[in-house]
Amino acid sequence: MSEEKDKKVQDGTTISRRSFIKGVGTGVVAATVAPTSLVEKAEAQQSIDELPGVTEATISLNINGRTYKVKVESRTTLLSVLRDAIDVNGERIDLTGTKQICDRGECGGCTVLMDGKSVYSCMILAIDAQGKEITTIESLAEGDKLHPIQEAFIEHDALQCGFCTPGFVMSAKALLNENPDPTLEEVKRGLAGNLCRCGAYPRIFEAVQAAAKRMRV
Ligand code: FES
Ligand code: FES
Structure with missing residues (x-):
């Protein structure tokens, strides 16, 4: 990871999927070779904690024409952000019209549009939705006038x-x-x-x- 990218991550302003995967992957490798004694385990844990892996970052998402800044983990899905995330101003996004049913890409209840194409939001990592236009069911009606x-x-x-x-x-x-x-x-x-x-x-x-x-x- 370049110094500039490292800085961005530390600032918590942005993160790429590559950085997440790199960090998580490194952690998995370290965990796999962890020694068995408690002291050695503690030392191994400490060294894992010092790895440049990222577990949380603040990202910006464009949802229904509005920008939200949210703190996410590498595993956070777009669906979970839409329904449960609280943005950095303390406001719950609360777009619960998008349904969480199977949460594994089987039912389509969580369908939203990403740059105009339908996607299962339970199968999209929030970090991968950066820079895309997300449209949810809440944006279809205009006031009281339904689509x-x-x-x-x-x-x-x-x-x-x-x-x-x-x-x-x-x-x-x-x-x-x-x-x-x-x-x-x-x-x-x-x-x-x-x-x-x-x-x-x-x-x-x-x-x-x-x-x-x-x-x-
Ligand atoms: S909740 Fe079923 S496909 Fe996403
Ligand atoms: S699952 Fe009940 S209306 Fe479709």
């Missing part, structure tokens, strides 16, 4: 428990950004990364096609 996709979900009764709905809406937004007039098959493919345990799929697909029609007018 056409949200309106269509309500009009077509495209939900039961509603837990999967924000993820579906965000995937639909990403789809319609790229393809304003999708066929039913294209809608199904565009939403294939989202699961609905209530089985509301037919109405969800209908709603997305209706929203597409409305947005084309």
